[in-house]
Amino acid sequence: MKPLQDPGALFASLPAGATIVLHSGFAEPRGLARALAQHAGAMRRPRVVAMMPMGHAPYADPEPASHLELYTFFPGKGLRAALDAGRARALRHPLSAIPPLFDAGEWRADVLLLQVSPPDATGHVSLGVSVDYMRAVLAQRPLVVAEVNPRMPRTTGDTLLAASAIDWCMDATEPPQDLAPAAADAVDEQIARNVAGLVRDGAVLQAGIGALPDRVLGSLGHLRHLGLHSGVITSAVRPLIESGAIDNSSKRLKPGVCVTAMAGGTQAFYDFLHRNAAIEFHPCSLTHDARVLAAMDGLCAINSVLQVDLQGSANAETAGGRRISLPGGLPDFATGARRARGGVSILALRSTAGRAAASSIVARLDGPATVVADQVDFVVTEHGVAALHGGTAAARAAALVAVAHPAHRDALARAAHA
Template sequence: MSYHQQLDRVRTDPDTAVTVVRDHDTIVVPIAAGEPPTLLHALSERREHLRGVVVSQLLGLGRYAYLSEAHAGNVRHSSPFLGAATRTGAHEGWIDWVPAHFSEVPVLIRQGLMPCDVVFAQVSPMSPDGLFALGVSTDYTLAAIEKARAVVLEVNPQLPFTNGNCHVHVSQVTHVVDATSPMVELAPSVIGPTQVAIAQHVAELIPDGSTLQIGIGGIPDAVVKQLMTKNDLGLHTEMLGDGTLALVEAGVITNACKNFHPGKLIATFALGSARLYEFMDHRADLEMHPVDYTNNPFVASRNDNLHSINGTLAVDFFGQCASESLGRRPFSGPGGQVDFVRAANASNGGKSIMVVPSTAKDDSISRIVATHEPGTPITTGKNDVDHVVTEFGVARLRGRSVRERTHALIEIAHPNFRDQLTEQAKDLRLW
């Protein structure tokens, strides 16, 4: 039987495909742009006929009908990383928030610590040799496919076919449906003077020939603009976005100096514009790999001069970075932050860089704090933090005492809060 005959045997409509889901199943869905909207809408239509089903996914983007408190007993969402569509539900308690490093999710699935009965994933059209590419969301999906009873794929002609360890063979698939929604695109970030000032400080820390891990948002996008004068940068990251695409197109990222995967762009998922997805299609110098490879600190640190750039919400005098919530109110998740902080610290010539605006809410709240609010989860701990950057400068914390850290952090705090922070430091015998 040819691969196309095998495909014809498993092709069906969305309503039929979602009938593979049984009561109390866990459905694993890829991160972000890899989520299959046609299947999730069909699942939502069937939600009242199901009991105890869980959808497990990092950074869900779509606002589907199953995402409601009224139907949480039918289909409940569970996530190690929240976004706008799931944040309120997590705060109100009808969406579950799962502590986990991004790099460890495939291992947790393989060990059965995170269940997986069914996979719903969006993929590229099938290649002549019977392969679909997960492409934009390789992440933990291959590990889930190994464990799943049923694998349902949504084929989107706009999704790129990519190289790397990111393929699913037609023989592994239970059902295939055709996409009815376009690829999700990410709007450009708003970049203001604070983001530009932070980015200028970050750019000074990154020498020519460095390999980058860079995330998503206004500050990373501002950093990209400040790196346009650099030479022969490389990329080993979790997310590929339009910012890194701009550096490739400008000839800044060449991967020529990489000692690990030389000449290659390495990532585990992508989120951006249609132009980004077109760039990825059949690109020889791009490889997409599972997150337990890309984000594994022992793997990523094999890149000399690895520079990781990640955002946080607040930093205390110890240097502890709270990047997931302020107090007990959940906001996002650890993602791959600690993975790459540790990788950059272990890299020969590497640096880990945490970026944070000095204030929030129109300069009414300092993000440099003496101590975090009770109940605040710590994402990057005091023993891992290296550089902290605000618009007022850079504090190098690694290897320094708490007293030295306190002085350095107050120096890069907003001037309106420095006297208050100094008095708090005196009360704590740190000044």
């Protein structure tokens, strides 16, 4: 690793149209992201690939983005506005499909910007709180530039990288991006209780980020022998692990160990992850693999969506004509849970959305079908649980009307009949 004194000179030296990949999620290197934005105008229109930055993504602001071709597999908080405004381009793939794009050379990285832990005695750094598709990018042997951060946890699993594989390094000046616990209201609490009633002892959990997933996890403390295999984990899993509710004793793949591709939380949570052998981080080529998930007995996939139509297909990507998100890991886990023995795919959503309190149960989706009806067992709102699997078209529609907001049920029933 050579100290990087002048990031601007490095960025300016890149060939025209070079592809720059940023470490994703809560591991995005904040100093390098700022430098990329600052020097965007001096570059020769590079392609920048980012996934799920959860803080400010300065390179996506209007002025720097005008000099870049910005792409994202999943916008997260940091790229949502840029994606909706057209400053970022959507790469609409489930997470399981991302590593093969790099393996096959359909996407080739020239530069990889990472945030890593300091080297250990063996000369290895850790990828910390995000592994996801970084292994597939590293296999292409791009120029690797890393921020070294003493507050990045040295996580276990497939996270180690020889320091000699890093070409340039700089010291991080701030901690990894944090995630404060999300605020929930009475509606979230009721939905969480309804979801929790579907989870059984020994289930292997997958859940996402946000107030609702956090409340669902917080409602499962009475269960025993739970497992955890997820695309992302947050601070909400810690009480379940420390209480023993999650012990991973029922898992066939990596029994006794929680598995994830990335994590987000407070610095206290990152300290909890440091050298914690009970929580392993692996690439999404493993965590989201169809065969791995289908072989996971009792996989319970719990995901939030924006809309569900009267047959059970769901839109998790657009709302009111605005692009909010991309598929992420939802199709992978919904399909895996449906195929797993004893598995269950649960979709959760509020019955209304927006200032006009429009129904989230709709006759037709306003956006793409992120998952189709055959990938769904239950749809849950604050008004109850709709059991969909195995029912006729009429039965599915009736079950969904019953969990819609009362103000919209008559209109939905008429639409279902029509």
